[in-house]
Amino acid sequence: MIKTRNRYVIASAGITLHLMIGGVYAWSVFTGPIVKQTGWAETSVSFAFSLAIFFLGMSAAFMGRLVEKFGPTITGTISSVCYGLGVFLTGIAISNQQLWLLYLAYGVIGGLGLGAGYVTPVSTIIRWFPDKRGLATGLAIMGFGFAALLTGPIAQTLMASFGVSSTFYILGIFYFLVMIIAAQFIKKPRKNELPKAVIKKASHFSLTGQNMTANEAVRTPMFWSLWFMFFINITTGIALVSAASPMAQSMTNMTANTAAIMVGILGLFNGFGRLIWATLSDYIGRPRTYSAIFILDIVMLITLILCKVPVIFALALCLLLSCYGAGFSVIPVYLGDVFGTRELGAIHGYVLTAWAAAGMVGPILLSYTHQILHNYFVTLVVFIVIALLALIVSLALQRALARMQEQVNK
Known part of the structure; x- marks a missing residue:
């Protein structure tokens, strides 16, 4: 035994x-x-x-x-x-x-x-x-x-x-x-x-009924869809992390001291977002969770552009940072649901290359456009567009996985 x-x-x-x-x-x-x-x-x-x-x-x-x-x-x-x-x-x-x-x-x-x-x-x-x-x-x-x-x-x-x-x-x-x-x-x-x-309780999480190797996974459109979704989520989030304080001061009348307090609160939302969104995904499924993340991203990015009230602006940033944290905690479980756990560590490692790319693209894009244009408007619009693209990919993947799950359950 x-x-x-x-x-x-x-x-x-x-x-x-x-x-x-x-x-x-x-x-x-x-x-x-x-x-x-x-x-x-x-x-x-x-x-x-x-x-x-x-x-x-x-x-x-x-x-x-x-x-x-x-x-x-x-x-x-x-x-x-x-x-x-x-x-x-x-x-x-x-x-x-x-x-x-x-x-x-x-x-x-x-x-x-x-x-x-x-x-x-x-x-x-x-x-x-x-x-x-x-x-x-x-x-x-x-x-x-x-x-x-x-x-x-x-x-x-x-x-x-x-x-x-x-x-x-x-x-x-x-x-x-x-x-x-x-x-x-x-x-x-x-x-x-x-x-x-x-x-037995865990069996319903599988979306495809497959248990792939890492080499098999990276040859599928599903892998690159998830890579792209993760890349967009992290690009937006890590850029906002790098410029939250000056952005809040520039786009609202928020003081430097208040912005410093806000940055600390953002850290809490980043941390708790990882737990809350991942736990939610156990109940509504990973595909719906990721789609919800991008919908909230788009709404909150629009809020940043339109709203100049410091409290609402800060709340929008907090929710965006919760979505940023969610990307890290939901993606490995999503990968497990789609590709199985046979070589999940390797598959997760491959997807994390998107983090390396996003870490370079996001902050540089935001700081460069702000340096040239002296505002954050254009960058936020770009983030809205790419989040919309990611949402489209997420919804398409969600539909494809739903069809595959129907086949598995037959």
Whole structure:
């Protein structure tokens, strides 16, 4: 008889891993102190973050395959080594004022650790919670979204007490120790380990009745439809994240202090949006959820253009950020529903390349058009148009999957 491991312990380990690597979103806390100590340009320091996100997205495709081949414990361990080492070496780069080392340490090595750590728990948790896919995945990815709220204050306290470089030494060691311990608990369920009642309850989530390999999945129009939808969702969201404060001040009479408070609230909506939308998707289905996300995106983007009332403007941004967070938590479950969980880690990794692309396109598009035109109107119109295109793709995919599900259920 197979001894059943506690799936909630495994989920907790996955959430812990994401809480550690999610500290990357607190990079802005370090930007000012690093600039002050080294004399580097602020744009140069900020580029380290962009580089880390780029390598996260690009390495996720490769790391996703490793999850399937060697298991999540191995990739979680790789993540702990790379991310911990990258953060530690960042302290050395700052201490010695070597900008190239900052990019190598935080951007490349740390980015590889981020990619490995991001894909490690997601597909594993979906396998452990086939009956609650959305809720379980939402909890894990919510940890990534909320991490900055914890890392920011802790980092500020450490920098005030020990200095910038030493803070990175401390965080690097801490991340490594916590992550490598958590990684040892993240394991795939063995055959017949899950109760039959759980498997039976989960059976209705499959939309196609298929269990594809990653190579088979990427050859389908469904994969590229989902890639495009994810890319558009993240392009819009990450651009708004990068410019929420100046946009609110420019388009309404919102003060800088109020805008700063708003940015903190946006972080909460980004985090909770991951959990709420993913949980909702367990009840209404992933296709309807993604279509609803794009409908809300379009309505709220129009609201940003038309409304100059600060409170309503801020509320629209909050709802947009909840949709941004939703994209991350709903997409892996959607992939599992469409392609099965056979090589879900690899398939999810391939889709995350859209994150790398969106991280470059969104903020650059918004900042460039604002620099040339001195307003955000054109960019918001562009975002409305591409969200409308994504909605059309989403609805078409929804209809195609409904027909396939009818065939499966016959």
